[in-house]
Amino acid sequence: MNPDPAARLRGVTFRYPSSDNVLEAVDLEVESRDFLGLVGPNGGGKTTLLRVLLGLLEPQDGSVSVFGRPPREVRSRIGYVPQHSSIDLGVPAEVLDVVLMGRLSDSSWGPRFGPSHHEAASRALAQTGTEDLAGRRFGELSGGQRQRILIARALAAEAELLLLDEPTAGVDIHRERELLDLLHRLNERLPIVLVSHDITLVSSHLKRAAWVNRTVACYPADELSPEVVESIYHGADH
Secondary structure, eight states, rough: OOOOOEEEEEEEEETTSSSEEEEEEEEEOOTTTTTTEOOTTSSSHHHHHHHHHHHHSSSEEEEEEEBBBOGGGGGEEEEEOOSSOOOOOOOOBBHHHHHGGGGOOOGGSSTOOOOOHHHHHHHHHHHHHHHHTSBBBBSOOHHHHHHHHHHHHHHHHHHEEEESSTTTTTTHHHHHHHHHHHHHHHHTTSSSEESSSSHHHHHHOEEEEEESSEEEEEEEGGGOOOHHHHHHHHTTOO
């Protein structure tokens, strides 16, 4: 018997005020050990789909559940790495401070963190191989290092589902390989959904791909060839 999916969307339609549908009648399941890439054209709804999964956006039609409950009720179990860091790189925050931000919603100490929070942050740094960066200024890190720290911030909250928006954008090839290796290790214990414009990356490294262009169609990742993508575009034009 297959385990219940980590997330399920049924008939989801979403539109922003005064706009056409960004997502329309979307059916999607994120399996318990999924490594799913959301690909498709700009404006096709990929980031919107992530925000629906997070419970930041409520669809006009359809249903969304994460771990069998509405996303808003389990947001603490969802780790999110945005496309662009919301942290001002000019602020002199150290890496450990950034990772501890992942514990804010779970902290009874307000801006102060107790031993359990520091232990969780240390585990997250260890999982991402960034323990040696704990005392560095976040703004001084490379793009690849910052992405790993933002993943550590999500892991510090002990996330059970990891969502990432363009995690390899602006990262050089060597750091991209390291980042993908990290995500593969994390995928051994939790499902991952990431947005990417790089179809080659998704088809080479992920388990499944979801083509998002208002509607959603899923494929085994290695079947999302340039020919398939061309046929999708061709079909969309007719």
